[in-house]
Amino acid sequence: MLAPSHECIHTSCYCEENVWHLCHNVKENHPSKLQGCYAVFISNGGQTIPLWYQKSAGEAGFVIWDYHVIFLHKNAYECQVYDLDSTLSFPCQFEDYLEQAIKCDEMLPTQFHRLFRIIPAEDFLNDFASDRKHMQKADGSWMKPPPPYPPIKSKTCSNNLNFYINMSCNISKTEVVNFSQFSERFQDGDSNVYDNVTVLCNGRHVLTFLRGSLHIYDMDSSSSVKNTPRKTIHFHNKIVFRFFFDEQYLVCVYQRIGARGCQVDIRSASNFQPLSREFDPAEGGREELSGLFDYCNGWIAAQSADQRTVHLWNIDTGHHQVIRHAGDIIYSFKCNFNNQILTKSLDACRLWQETLDSSQMK
Template sequence: MSSRLGEEVLAEPTAAGRSSVDGLPIELVRRGPVPPARDCPHVKYYCEENVWKLCEHVKANRPEELTSCYAVFISNRNRAVPIWQQKLQKSEGPVVWDYHVIFLWTNGPRSYVYDFDSCLPFPCQFEMYLKEAIRADTLLQPEYHRQFRVVDAPTYLLKFASNRKHMLDENGQWRSKPPPYPCIRTEETDDNIQDFISMEEPTVGFGNVLNLEDFTHKFSQPLLS
């Protein structure tokens, strides 16, 4: 996973700044299927493995919640997706990732996002994450519109593999220090991360690829009539 800062992605200038964000009640953090962020093993720039480790934790400690959890890959054909409220963010503008991966948990009608790279709460209410971190595609030039590959946690644990070669530079050096544990692999392969990053569905990869509108509809709390 790599990023670019300060890139011009907006369709037109905007003066909108960040809104204030309050933390979630401690009861919600305790009720969630994963520990607080400080107690979760995670390595910078390896978001796909960080999320896999969260899924592994749920399977071992809260197996009844595993089918309510998802790995969500965010990317597009151009491998350029703006996301706001990131810890790398140097200004009001977004960080432009080639891809990003978040953990998503559904609890009844509500959904929550766990993003180690975000300044937002961990977990963050889905609607808040959309408003603060994703924002509307109408603000962006078309080449920066985001797509979302949603993979249920059991499938992600079974099918995801990475030999981490995408994190090597042209000289074979690590762009960022890898996690200390062995590479994640399956019985079939030692690397298929590009199939998860790809937004060419249904011919490639696992799960379902959604645009922002469909992603919002799938996980937003239904409005009361």
């Protein structure tokens, strides 16, 4: 960790300045690591970018910003994200932040697709400037209180914030990339947390997800994929988080735009028709769920919105099981084919292994 959160300068709604000061902190205290540090502006042409796990997120679970700025530190072993406005761990592993806070563009309507301006920390320290006028109303009052320290200036200007936000601007020593390029650049090794989202196969069918639609293709006896989709499922006005697919079920995790919490669409893997026993966490007084899910062998695992509970639901029997660890935040979990779930606690930094209630299974 380069700096704990309590040692970082933070002012709400001034994320660009928070990141600038974090870059300065690293230069002063860890100068040898500055080369692996970056400021990253997130925005798009319409300046409408959704982010999850933000402290200012409303009941829908996400917030739509005009832009956001995060700090990245990458070394030979890992990449970590420092986001003082996030409710995720600080720092957070890049893959976890990508999957939980940013989410894949292919799951979003086109107007919400993000671009990323990557700036080496040293260049950001030297070149960035903001006079904070973007936070002032016409009468001169502040939309949000400004930081107590003076505005940041470079040697050559007093304000260039809008140039960093505008992804069509060509700024030297910066690079603008799309989601795929961003994820490939900073992920460890050959990992890709979205391999199981864009293309899925269960040996009989191949699924591809693109621009809000799921296309299902049949495979023949020689494992060749037919050219024409057998079925196409459209997710209108929905943000799709994850797909899971095996010989029994197709499980789709989504959130309706403007709605609270996540929902799960369950379909038969033989005819792809929705099951009548669709799992809806809003029913039965269950907690609202975050976008963190897993699925294996007929079991769905879902994290509660407060991150302190994992709900397990067996599709075959309807059995509902709950896992908690004395109020600790559960920030990762994984089901396996032995009907077990592994959960990892953030507060206690412990790993648990528990057996699912197989007596309730068919």
